[in-house]
Amino acid sequence: NNKPRATRQGQKSMGVGSTFHSAATTLLSSGRLLAILVLLSGYPIFSNGFVVTTRWTVVGNRAQPVFSSATVDHTGNSNNNNNNNNIDDLPLPPMKNGFLQRFRDLFHYLKDPDAVIRQRFAELGPIFRFYAFFTPVVVVGGQELVSEFTSDVEYRASVVYAQVPDSFVELHTKWGNLNLDIYDPIFVSSRQMFSEVLSSAEAKDSHIKAIEPEVDAYIEELARRVQQDPDQEFCLAPELKSLCLQTFAKIFTGQGLTTEQEQSYLDYNAALLALSRNSDLYRKGAAALETLKADHLSRFHEMDQYRGQLDDDKPGQFYHSKISGRPGWEDEDRIATGMVLMIWASYVEVSGLMMDSLALMAQYGKTEDDGDDDDVIRKRVLQEFEERKAENVSQNDFKFWSSLPYTIGVLRETLRLEPPGSSVPRYGNEDFALGGYRIPAKMAVQLDPRYGNNDPDLFVEPTKFEPLRWVKEKEVKDASASKCPFTGTATKLGKGAWFPASYGAHQCPGLALAELTSAMFIAKMAERFEWKFSGSGLKKDGKSIDYVTLPIRMPPDDFGLKFKVIPRQE
Numbered sequence: 001n002n003k004p005r006a007t008r009q010g011q012k013s014m015g016v017g018s019t020f021h022s023a024a025t026t027l028l029s030s031g032r033l034l035a036i037l038v039l040l041s042g043y044p045i046f047s048n049g050f051v052v053t054t055r056w057t058v059v060g061n062r063a064q065p066v067f068s069s070a071t072v073d074h075t076g077n078s079n080n081n082n083n084n085n086n087i088d089d090l091p092l093p094p095m096k097n098g099f100l101q102r103f104r105d106l107f108h109y110l111k112d113p114d115a116v117i118r119q120r121f122a123e124l125g126p127i128f129r130f131y132a133f134f135t136p137v138v139v140v141g142g143q144e145l146v147s148e149f150t151s152d153v154e155y156r157a158s159v160v161y162a163q164v165p166d167s168f169v170e171l172h173t174k175w176g177n178l179n180l181d182i183y184d185p186i187f188v189s190s191r192q193m194f195s196e197v198l199s200s201a202e203a204k205d206s207h208i209k210a211i212e213p214e215v216d217a218y219i220e221e222l223a224r225r226v227q228q229d230p231d232q233e234f235c236l237a238p239e240l241k242s243l244c245l246q247t248f249a250k251i252f253t254g255q256g257l258t259t260e261q262e263q264s265y266l267d268y269n270a271a272l273l274a275l276s277r278n279s280d281l282y283r284k285g286a287a288a289l290e291t292l293k294a295d296h297l298s299r300f301h302e303m304d305q306y307r308g309q310l311d312d313d314k315p316g317q318f319y320h321s322k323i324s325g326r327p328g329w330e331d332e333d334r335i336a337t338g339m340v341l342m343i344w345a346s347y348v349e350v351s352g353l354m355m356d357s358l359a360l361m362a363q364y365g366k367t368e369d370d371g372d373d374d375d376v377i378r379k380r381v382l383q384e385f386e387e388r389k390a391e392n393v394s395q396n397d398f399k400f401w402s403s404l405p406y407t408i409g410v411l412r413e414t415l416r417l418e419p420p421g422s423s424v425p426r427y428g429n430e431d432f433a434l435g436g437y438r439i440p441a442k443m444a445v446q447l448d449p450r451y452g453n454n455d456p457d458l459f460v461e462p463t464k465f466e467p468l469r470w471v472k473e474k475e476v477k478d479a480s481a482s483k484c485p486f487t488g489t490a491t492k493l494g495k496g497a498w499f500p501a502s503y504g505a506h507q508c509p510g511l512a513l514a515e516l517t518s519a520m521f522i523a524k525m526a527e528r529f530e531w532k533f534s535g536s537g538l539k540k541d542g543k544s545i546d547y548v549t550l551p552i553r554m555p556p557d558d559f560g561l562k563f564k565v566i567p568r569q570e
Contacts, residue, residue, distance in 0.1 A: 105132075138437075143452055197323075198513050245257055248342070265344060385523040423503060
């Protein structure tokens with residue numbers, strides 16, 4: 001009988017869906033699949049009812065809510081009085097129907113989200129409805145539809161409100177951009193700040209000075225351990241999370257983290273999809289957030305004494321210089337929360353890309369054209385790195401790392417073949433048209449990269465891992481590579497063909513920083529090691545990685561590699 005927590009106006013509460021998600025996940029993982037049917041005894045999320053919704057508009061410098069209402073049912077039909085007659089005549093996107101379809105969708109999604117989404121794309125086309133944890137969403141893929149949505153529909157129909165669990169809304173806080181709609185002044189000011197502190201040339205030059213020492217120290221420590229026991233298996237996923245936490249903590253707070261603080265970040269991340277706000281998991285994450293905020297705010301004020309100065313030996317000053325005194329950042333809670341969210345988002349995204357790139361370089365290193373050479377990708381990364389160093393460009397210049405097209409191609413091909421996931425589902429308050437279909441008010445749209453990533457009209461032989469498809473012909477120095485039919489093909493694609501980290505108004509702003517850090521990491525790893533699968537963390541076939549698929553796709557913590565140290569050349 002408890003009333004649901006009041007959510008941000010315009011934000012759809014997903015408390016029930018979150019509960020179903022966690023409960024079903026627990027049942028599935030324990031092997032008691034049939035027990036999911038117990039959930040049939042209470043599913044108020046399926047009931048029809050009157051809902052009051054809002055959208056935000058900006059008047060002057062203030063966000064004002066504009067109220068509307070609609071009666072919505074689980075089939076997606078709506079009696080919204082603002083509907084356009086032409087839109088009313090359009091069909092809903094196709095959907096697979098069957099007995100207990102909601103539960104069938106849930107089962108297949110929890111078992112293998114990649115497989116079920118790819119199957120539905122093959123069966124229903126680039127736009128379809130799907131029950132995501134008992135709530136219907138519209139999954140959209142393919143260059144044409146994604147471009148239509150992000151270029152026009154998203155803004156015109158105000159499809160901007162996030163459909164996320166209550167635990168995420170609460171822990172991501174009122175300052176978190178994933179919770180915000182594009183009309184919110186907080187969202188606008190944050191996006192402006194992101195461009196300055198994440199993707200500008202000034203930012204990347206500053207961040208390199210903190211990233212490179214951390215990467216170098218980690219690689220040398222790994223080399224020491226490998227030399228001590230050459231036959232040892234190394235599971236790097238947890239180590240790379242730690243590396244990224246330490247690195248980005250220095251970038252955004254000026255200092256590294258204690259072991260306890262690293263664990264606090266892991267606790268916070270785990271709590272974002274907690275069963276409920278009354279669970280121990282949620283309470284642990286909430287406590288971690290408050291502890292980290294207090295610590296990071298103290299660090300921020302320690303740097304006040306350096307205001308107006310930028311010292312390469314004092315990481316954190318660059319970020320401090322962009323936030324201190326910035327209009328809109330007068331609230332210290334926004335400052336503290338922002339530091340936590342910047343570190344959290346960076347470590348999750350970058351550690352996954354690092355680990356996945358190493359894994360796929362080993363998995364796809366052997367190609368038909370290279371005979372017995374089973375390390376061709378690493379060798380090409382190394383060759384490019386050595387050629388770049390011979391040009392006498394400082395490695396403290398971000399242009400050194402941005403001019404490694406094949407290495408960056410490895411990263412982009414990794415994100416294409418094994419995308420971390422799809423975008424955050426977002427909905428509007430009125431019906432709208434997309435791709436010749438009617439999308440009902442309050443039904444969320446989720447952009448999914450898997451349709452486009454596997455489209456042979458966009459990517460030649462899409463199942464192949466081929467970094468050269470991201471290298472322009474003029475950038476290729478190897479004569480044989482310049483004749484490769486893949487070379488440069490992905491660089492000629494238009495908008496909406498490839499989006500590795502969401503897309504549109506809420507596109508992830510950290511891709512440039514992720515590519516910079518990961519390119520440095522795999523280039524230096526290629527210089528220091530050879531590596532191969534150890535056998536742990538693989539599927540039964542012993543060849544493919546047994547990925548963790550939720551909440552994002554990445555190799556499991558027990559995925560193992562074996563390394564051979566390459567002696568340093570004098």
